[in-house]
Amino acid sequence: MALPRRPTGPSPTPEDMKEESLCQAFSDALLCKIEDIDNEDGENPQLCSDYVKDIYQYLKQLEVLHPINPHFLDGRDINGRMRAILVDWLVQVHSKFRLLQETLYMCVAIMDRFLQVQPVSRKKLQLVGITALLLASKYEEMFSPNIKDFVYITDNAYTSSQIREMETLILKELKFELGRPLPLHFLRRASKAGENLKQQYYTGYTENEVLEVMQHMAKNVMKVNENLTKFIAIKNKYASSKLLKISTIPQLNSKAIQELASPLMGRS
Incomplete structure (x- = not known):
């Protein structure tokens, strides 16, 4: 008499497989006694060693709440090449102003998040980029460049008033939520x-x-x-x-x- 077949459940989903893989990694970490990379940071309050693991878990959750669609420019007046030209120029402006690394990353994040929710004409693309850099500077820098510096760097293509108007529009569209992890x-x-x-x-x-x-x-x-x-x-x-x-x-x-x-x- 043949033994009854062992019942089989549904095939594992990609999420199940990922969870299993991570569980294995954590098990390996415990067995191999993975080094605690935060162990020697206790005396530096800026490194938040007591909370750093929770902080990064929160940042991952926050990243999901403010996603950027990889195809957000599809069907728009602006294409990927135009965006690339703008980012290349913004990198040069960022270096000229000697701003923090975080400021550049945040500038691009603000710009992309805005472009995916608000159609922008080609004539105003540079305005969006320079305004995003202004906003990022205010958020990250101790001393942000003056708005006149941003007008000058665009060779007076836009006025201070236009940059202010775009700043207001971007903040409203993003609901003032600028804390997306970089x-x-x-x-x-x-x-x-x-x-x-x-x-x-x-x-x-x-x-x-x-x-x-x-x-x-x-x-x-x-x-x-x-x-x-x-x-x-x-x-x-x-x-x-x-x-x-x-x-x-x-x-x-x-x-x-x-x-x-x-x-x-x-x-x-």
């Missing part, structure tokens, strides 16, 4: 963790989950290295000695980068 916040945490197992434990992401992002980053690096793009403000910025000339290191031309980029560049 990639820089998570990057610093991941960099502090360092190694693979520690990164998975502290970021909550497996290597497979970040692979697609890594491929896109590698593709952009390759396009810059092979002169396949005109947008080189980032490369020039990070070629300075102040930023350790990180965009000139030989590792950016390595085989690993080429292999990561190849699926997105039509190369085998």
